[in-house]
Amino acid sequence: MAVAGAYAAALAAVAAGLAAPAQAYEGTGAVPGAGHRAPHWAAKDSGAPDVRFRGLSAVSRGTAWLAGTQGTVLRTTDGGTSWRNVSPPGAAELQFRDIEAFDARRAVVLAIGEGEASRVYRTDDGGLTWTESFRNTDARAFYDCLTFFDSRHGLAMSDPVDGKFRILSTSDGGRSWQVLPSAGMPAALEGEAGFAASGQCLVSSGPRDVWLATGGGAHARVLHSADRGLTWSAGDTPVPAGDPARGVFALAFRDRTHGLAVGGDYRADQASPQAGALTADGGRTWTTAAGSPPAYRSGVAWLPYSRTAALAVGPTGTDLTLDAGRTWKTVDTGSYDTLDCTPDLGCWAAGEKGRVARLES
Numbered sequence: 001m002a003v004a005g006a007y008a009a010a011l012a013a014v015a016a017g018l019a020a021p022a023q024a025y026e027g028t029g030a031v032p033g034a035g036h037r038a039p040h041w042a043a044k045d046s047g048a049p050d051v052r053f054r055g056l057s058a059v060s061r062g063t064a065w066l067a068g069t070q071g072t073v074l075r076t077t078d079g080g081t082s083w084r085n086v087s088p089p090g091a092a093e094l095q096f097r098d099i100e101a102f103d104a105r106r107a108v109v110l111a112i113g114e115g116e117a118s119r120v121y122r123t124d125d126g127g128l129t130w131t132e133s134f135r136n137t138d139a140r141a142f143y144d145c146l147t148f149f150d151s152r153h154g155l156a157m158s159d160p161v162d163g164k165f166r167i168l169s170t171s172d173g174g175r176s177w178q179v180l181p182s183a184g185m186p187a188a189l190e191g192e193a194g195f196a197a198s199g200q201c202l203v204s205s206g207p208r209d210v211w212l213a214t215g216g217g218a219h220a221r222v223l224h225s226a227d228r229g230l231t232w233s234a235g236d237t238p239v240p241a242g243d244p245a246r247g248v249f250a251l252a253f254r255d256r257t258h259g260l261a262v263g264g265d266y267r268a269d270q271a272s273p274q275a276g277a278l279t280a281d282g283g284r285t286w287t288t289a290a291g292s293p294p295a296y297r298s299g300v301a302w303l304p305y306s307r308t309a310a311l312a313v314g315p316t317g318t319d320l321t322l323d324a325g326r327t328w329k330t331v332d333t334g335s336y337d338t339l340d341c342t343p344d345l346g347c348w349a350a351g352e353k354g355r356v357a358r359l360e361s
Contacts, residue, residue, distance in 0.1 A: 059346075149207050164186070192217030212224075213250065271295075
């Protein structure tokens with residue numbers, strides 16, 4: 001396949017570039033290269049410098065959706081050259097933290113917060129109009145993340161209510177939602193919750209498997225369901241927890257068995273040792289990355305057509321693994337909160353101060 005071949009060449013360029021000192025590229029936005037133009041984050045002007053984008057859904061190299069503070073939703077269909085503000089009307093007080101797009105016209109966005117601040121909206125016309133399809137009426141619930149298995153079936157998760165994480169389900173593309181029974185959900189640990197940091201605390205792979213990342217409790221755990229959220233099992237990770245600011249912030253699974261977890265302590269003045277972990281058994285057991293990301297990371301994504309390459313992002317930089325998460329190298333020092341990649345090699349990242357970029361070479 002021509003695309004896969006081109007991608008393999010790009011990965012080789014990245015691997016060669018890792019031999020160069022990362023500090024030589026500090027502030028340039030470039031992945032270190034060895035006498036060539038290596039793949040790098042190319043900044044795109046979102047036109048929204050006051051917005052922090054923690055929600056990102058990449059459809060292709062040309063089309064991507066952003067969701068952030070001040071009830072903001074942006075969409076590009078020209079590779080980031082221009083962005084259209086397609087924010088739902090009357091949403092300026094909301095905090096959008098996750099967005100899942102099916103194409104250039106259809107998307108579902110999640111607002112987070114206690115009680116009625118947690119809402120879901122859907123558009124079928126590229127954001128020209130939105131329909132509010134869910135508003136949380138339980139003051140104890142706080143929704144964090146969304147994921148979709150396909151264009152119809154999806155889930156949203158809330159921090160624990162009555163001692164268990166709460167799961168919403170849709171079978172009509174996010175037009176309506178139902179709370180799933182909690183009988184198959186294990187009890188939450190004291191202080192355990194999810195992190196609405198990047199839209200990656202709830203992720204899916206394939207038609208039925210879904211994983212939920214936690215922190216705040218005595219252990220940072222990953223919960224797994226193989227039946228679209230009806231029953232769950234929990235696995236401990238080596239990522240440090242035991243504090244409301246620590247735990248697993250983001251997950252990425254390239255299939256139903258191989259996954260990556262990143263996180264740490266989001267406080268800038270706190271170290272984040274063992275901020276990465278990996279699994280090869282669907283999340284039942286997790287291994288510490290021998291060379292973990294050097295700081296807190298809030299987003300992670302596998303690179304398309306690769307069984308071993310992935311990127312992780314956070315406020316202090318981007319890290320690359322070429323060995324399926326066993327070791328990581330910092331390849332950029334820019335601040336990003338989340339990222340997403342598509343089969344046509346469209347990898348995007350977004351974060352504070354309206355930052356958005358696409359991986360280019």
